[in-house]
Structure formats: C-alpha cells, structure tokens
Amino acid sequence: MKSKKLISVLLSAIVVSSIALTGCGSSSNSTTADKDQHLNLEINVADVKTLDPSKGTDGYSAYVLQETMEAIARDEVKNGKEVVVPAGAKSWSQSSDGLTWTFKLRDNKWSDGKAVTADQYVYALRRSLDAKTASEYAYLLVNAGIKNGDAVNKGTMSPDQLGVSAPDSKTLVINLSHPCAYFEKLLNFKFFIPQRQDMVDKAGSKYGSAADTLVYNGPFKITSMVSGSKMELVKNDQYWDKKNVKLDKVTMNFMDDANTMLNALQSGQIDVADTSRPEWTNKLKSSGKFDQITGNVPANSYLNFNVQDKNKLLTNAKIRKAISLALNREDYLKTIGHSIGTVSYAWVPKAVQIGTDAYRDKASDVTLKNSKENPKELFKEGLKELGMDTDLSKVVLTDEEAGTDERHKQEGDYLINAFKKNLGVTLKVDYKEWKQFLQDEQDLNYEMQSGQMWSADYNDPMTFMDMWETDAAKTVNGYSSKEYDALIEDAKIQKDESKRLDDFKKAEDILINKDAAIAPTYSQGMSIFAYKYVKGLQTPVFAASGSRNVEFKYAYISGKK
Template identity: 30%
Template structure:
C-alpha cells in the first residue's frame, strides 16, 4: 500500500491552479514593456546546476532550468516538472509523477532519466561538486558511499520507472525531503548536450535548459540576457518576456544606475535604507531573508595557531559590537547574530546563548580577559588577516571590526579580492578569517547546521567535532529534530568556529511597476515567470 500525495496534501504542497506562472489580478493593465533588469554583485562562477554554489548563480539557474518543485509566493511548494508523488508506507520511497508536457528548450521532452543522470552526476566524485554532499543530506540511498568513491553511481537510490515516473529511495524518513527539491543542484540536465560540448555546454547557443527562459547572452562579469522560452510547459502564463542581469561590483554605482532607470531591482547600500524609504516609500523594501553573515575561522592545519585556542575565538566574537553594525552601518532591518541559523527559519528554537544577554561593555571586558589568558594584548598583539570579497558594505563592516578589536591588541589586516579568488582561497584553507554568508537551501534549520559537519562540502574552516556530527546525524531520524538543532547551535556557541555578525533582511529598491516578487517568503526565492510589469 502506498500513500498517494497530491499537490495539496500533507500541508507541504500548496494547491495551485493549472497555470502557476504569473498570477495577474483581473483588471490589471499590463505594460507594453515586459522586461526585467536586476543587479548582481559578482560574476556568476558557473551556470551548471550541479556545479554552482552561489546564491546569485541560483537566481539565474531557476530561470534557465526547473526541478521537480518550485516555491510559491509565501514559500509553499508548487508543481514544477512533478505534479505530485506517491509515498511508501515506511516513507522512504517517493514516486514522482512528471508532467508529459515538460520540454527542453530544443523541444525534446523532459524525462525521468534526465533527473537520474543529473543526480548521479551530482554524487559522482568525478564531477567534484561542492554540493555532492547534498545528496547525502537528502538521505538518498547509497549517496554517502558514492560520494566517498566506495560505490558506483549506478547504485544511487534514484531510477526512471518510465519516461514520466521517477522513483527515489531515501535511507530514513525525512519530513522535509520535498522541500529540498527546490534546490538547483537537483535540477535535470541533458546527458547528450554535456557529452557534445563538455565544459562549454553552458555557453549561449549550447545550453539546453527546461526553464521558463533560454540563455541568449553571457558576458562574464558584465551581463546575462535571457529570453522567454516558447517551449516551457507554462509559457502561456509567463508574462515577462526578457530578463537581464547586470554585474556591478560597486553597490553605490548600482544604486545610481537604478535611480537613472537602468535597473528594476538593486540592493540598498549599507546605511541608506532610512533615507531611501522616506524619499521612495513605494520602492524601498526590507523583509526577513534567510541568510546569515559571519566571519569563518580557519581551524585547519593551514590556519594560524592562535585560532586553535577557543579563548581567542570567543574573544574575537565577543568584541564585535553587532548593534553598531546593524543600527549604524547597515540600517536596513537586519538583526544582530549570536548564532548561525537565521532567526526566522521555520520551527527553529534558539538556544540560550549567554553572551547574547550581556552588555557590549561586558562582552568587551570578557574578550580582554580571554585574550590575556591566551597570551595576547596591546603589548603582545595578535596579528590576523581578514579576507573579504569586493563590496563597499563588506569593507565598512571589516573596518568597524578592525576598530572593535584594536583596543584588545588585535592587529587586523584587511585583504580585499574578487569573489572567485575569495571562494577559491576559502576552499583551499588559504585564509585566517574569511567573510562569508550562508543562505538557506530550504526553510529548515538543518540547511544551516549541516554546514559545520565534518562531511559537509562547505565546511571550509574545517571545524571537526564528533558530538556535533552525532547530533546532526541523530536529527535525521528524530521524530522532532528541533531540540537537537538547539543543542547543535549551543556547540557552535561554545566552540566558536565562526564569528556570527548579523542575520539578513532583504533590503532592496524595486520599481513600483514590477509585481510578483515573493516578499512574504523568507527564502526570497524568485522566478522570472512569476513577474509582470503593470502600466504606469
């Protein structure tokens, strides 16, 4: 007997009309121009769904490709290539039903085998994907052994029953498994296209996607152009005909270009939200966004010996005046962070972190005490380097932290570099401290906490803690994992492999005639097919 799961069942999948692209209210007058131009801070490292690791890259991939499910305006799951699934009695076998009308941009049908190929490719050590571990997090059968090179990819728990039926076997029931399927690493790709073009398969003219848009131009570090795909299964309800992404490393320059009419959406630079909200009340927007901003600590053999001492790590964290950063530097609705998981994450219960309740004066005094115990102070300075990627906001925060630490006898050198170099250095443990931010892959605390496990593909600081690993593994089979999540967060607070700074808000300028952006979804996951421009 199998449990049949419709799109509206289990409170996981929202009931959706047949057309789930742009929902335009009756009587709305649409603009003649249905194009949308948005801002990117950095060049996209990869347009390969199984290779990309960047949030901005994910924004592009969601428009060029489509997975089994998408997110609705409030974060609810809505149909993508899948219309629903059956679930076995023991809740370990999912049988997804794929819509026969789903097509690739060259007109060929999207099949279950395309998903099988993509998922095997993700898990395959030969692909060298940083997201290979995601298959393990999803508990897909044999994923851990395959990513470790101990079993062949053919033994991954995913198979095509027929062209429109995909069967996935997971090793233990995972209530939030369907939510994980919105992530770009699970999107299908075409084996024949990759075989034909190799690493060039993501170039314009070569790339074959199954999303609502096709790639028409990509000038690395400058712009990305996407046109509406006539082959998309819901093209009839896709109103926006063209998407443009402009890469602008300077946020202030990006804002200037927005005000000049060149962009429809841009992130507001630090400190400017209050002014812009007064001047443009219908364009300046701030809402919770599931991302956390931190400085990662390099605990690997390549890292500084001083940072191996937990007293030093705690001192550095305590001395950061988060209220000054949030209230004086950022000023956009962000919240001070004393932990890792974003406060708005569904169901998350924050641990009672002691230093979060102290005054900043108490934190700073304790920091001085701990550094002195570790042998550092104004007469014996601790010399460290902070790497951060190009952004005026990152620079402002780094300068503030440099000043917070200076009276303690910490001499911090600031090292700015472009995003690709920055991430390469993190992945090679070539840093002391590194500015980083993590945005949730799905709305559940494990998306943050799995990051610091020893088997994580993103644990660039190489934090290794057996109790932490055990707790996260236990959470996968727990009837209620939330107490374990709270316990894991407490370990991070006690061991301090990161210096948490703030929890994000999405602070943007958006043209008033652009509609359909998901401001009520803490994940802030948007799709061009949901957008439309109204007549002024």
C-alpha cells in the first residue's frame, strides 16, 4: 500500500482538520468524553460484497475490516503526518539483502478469547494465494515477491510451499524472492490480517457474509449485519489496545442515495458523511455545526474498457483512445465531481510518491493533454480497421454505471450527452447495484464501465500500475500487453528509484496513450463533514479502507446534546 524506514510516510497533499487529535493513540484527551459513546456513520452502498479478507476487492469491505480486524500494521495520522505503525506485530526487521522479514507479534486475542498466533497469519497468506481461493487481489502478494507466490497462485505448487512460516506462536517469517521497495507499506493490507481456519472451515462458502461467520481481533466486533440497512459494531473487549478505544458502539448505515445520506446528517441521524455537492457543502459549512476535512487523495475515477468486448468495438485501441480524448475533463470534474479534486490526464494521481518525491511531478510529460489527434477521425479509423461502417451516427455503445442513485444517473446523463456532442455516437447506460457491477466486471460482462474509482492500497505508483498486468487485468478488463508487463516486472525488482521511475513512465504512456486500456477522468477530492462533538477521527489516505472513509479507532463523542 511502500525501502523507506518504517515511519516515514508523509502526505503533503492531504489537509487533516482539527477533528484529528494531536498525538492520537495516547490514552489522555484534553476534552471530556460523554457517557454515551455511540457513533453513527454511513457507507454509501446498499451492502458490502464480502468481509472475507482473502476475497474482498472493494473499499467498502476494507473499511469495515479496518475497524474490526488487526493486520500486521496500521496507517495512522500523527502530528499531521501519515505513518505506518505496528499493530498485530509489535516490531519487525528485514535481512540485509531485503529478502527475509521477521515479525514479532503482540499478545492479542480474538473476540471469542482465543489467542492470535503466528500460524494464523501463515494460514491467511496461504489461503489468499491458494489457486482454489481465486482471490482477485492475489496479484498484490505475487508482485510483492513472496517466495513461490506465483506458483502457488497458479496451482503448480501447494500452499504449504509458500515462503511464509511460524517458528513459534509469536514469530512470523516472510521470505521474498526479490527485494520489494514498498513491502513495508503493504503491511496494513487485508491479506496481512490473520485468519482462523476453524471459522473458515465451519462457514464454508458463507465465510464473511454474516457476522457470526467471523471472529474479530481488531478494535470492534460486529454484532449484526442487515443487508440494505446497517451493521452494528461494539467495542472488542479482547483487543490488545482496548484502553485507547473510547467508543462503545458504532452503527454503520448503508445509504446508497446521496440525498438520504445528507438529510440523515443534517437531522443528526448520522454523525459523519462525505459530500462534494456545492449546495450541501455551503449549507453544512454555514450551519456552524460541523468540522470539514478537505484535500487531495490518491484515487482516480476512470472509464473502464472491456478490451475483449464481444461487440468488438472496444477491442480497438483507436476507438478506446477516441473515447478518452472526447472527454472534456475540466467540465467532467465540475459537473460530476463538483470541482472537488483535480482533472486526470494520466493514471497515477498527485498524492502518490516514488521514493520521497511526488510521482506526478517526476512524470509530468506522461499525459493525454498534449494529444493532437481528432477524436472523431480516430474513432472512424478504428471502425475502418474493424471492417465496420464509419458512420458515427450509427454507432451504439453500452455503458454500465456503478450505482443506481442520483449521482450515478447524473454521470450517465453527462456521458450520453458528451459522447453525442463530441463523437456523434449513441451511448446507452445500464445502472447496476454495486455488488452486481463488481460481478459483471469480474466476468467481463460489460462493454464500458463508469462511476467507479481506484484508490491506492499503498504509497507507491505500483499500486496503480500492477493492476493492469495481464494476470491482474484478466478480471478487470481483459487487457494484456507483453511490453507493459515487462516494464512493471522490472519496476518490482529495481532498487534504483530513477530506473523504477523510467519503467513506470513508459508503462503509463502505453496504458493511457498507445493502448488506451482505460480513460482516467479526475482525481477525487476529499470533503468530509463531522459534527463538532465528534473528536479523534482520522483520515489516513493510504489506510486499508481507501481514501474517502474515516478511521474511528481513536474517535469519541464529547459535547453532544
């Protein structure tokens, strides 16, 4: 999610508001906590796909797992800096060649009172890479270089040959096949959450779908999950750091409709929500009741093209690029993102660093902005290459939007009008619930997709680049390029940041210009509102939950009427 020292991750782009406590994690607070410690939040979908750490792919499930499970590390904000801090492990070290990582685990327990042990981390990593698990995210561990990870994931080696071991109950050892410049930054990711084999075996295919199929080793535990309604969480009294957890209860409300969510915030039904809509931000700011967190985040919205399109249109790179160039990104951000964020003429967003530098500053020459190609003529060239009629008025594209609420319908309408105006083609939009949208993506059952974003898992360009390698992209959009793969594979093993930078720049240019496998649109901005009585919230943008959710381990209520 980063060979920098353990606590060196600094986000200069993010503005952390006064909601975040100075020195969070301390057991002393300058204000008095209310007797009733109940926090109400929203999740802007109707349901999470799964809470199985090995199988979840979306930020919403990661949001819940972040608060209910303890990975090896956590991302936290301390004194205005985002840092990686020990969590499930109390310390770790790496060998001089960078190939062996040794973790000393804390004394921690699961919510049922059983001990958290090193073999449970071993089991979790083996299960996540096991070909039988079919984890869509397994490529992250393969790319990090865990020894034999690729062979295990392809089913040519058994999981017990993976380069992970537990010499004793409190020691975890991970062996890599090559040094990984960002390995430390991965340690808060859900694959590094331990798992209990007895619970997995008991629940079978239902593991992660209901509260009683899981046990929890994090700050909170789930007492109920009601699809389309809410999740109820309570403080986990078995958690190793429970003294620093102030909240007794957290209600996470599923609210996939923006108006419902914002009305709930204004009425006090929920305590925290995010919105970039000007009419709401102005209203909330003028009320004087809220603190606001704003800033750039490492997330990019994009149009996703099925390069194996059964209708053939989007199998052509010129057509894909024509669609990308036809977008007026400034207008797109203004209309859909309400001018909160920055336009994206490339794939890796501003907040991401390479080494200690901002990647985008070092790769400013990789951009769509300088293209002189005419989108209509380019589209016609693509049609001609496919042996199709070049009359653009006869072309019909189908877009799948990642939601059914007002915001997604607004985006669908915008794209319909934009493509009619700028390309002369007809766009039909199919609005899907989030779970179905993800399933269609996995099955490549779409032509084009919009309304989604990719948020960084760690602070390195690799988190945006390795997802388009052949093995990873096969369940995203079917893209495959040997030239692209070779560049990313070299970047994985390079210790020289200048050579990694060169690899990334060449690969990014292939991705957005030569092959136009996707069309980046804008880099999302953060605009979160919380009642002033909510204290101690954090927004570490490289946390496991993604960029727009809050971290409430240290949150508490003070002064609520």
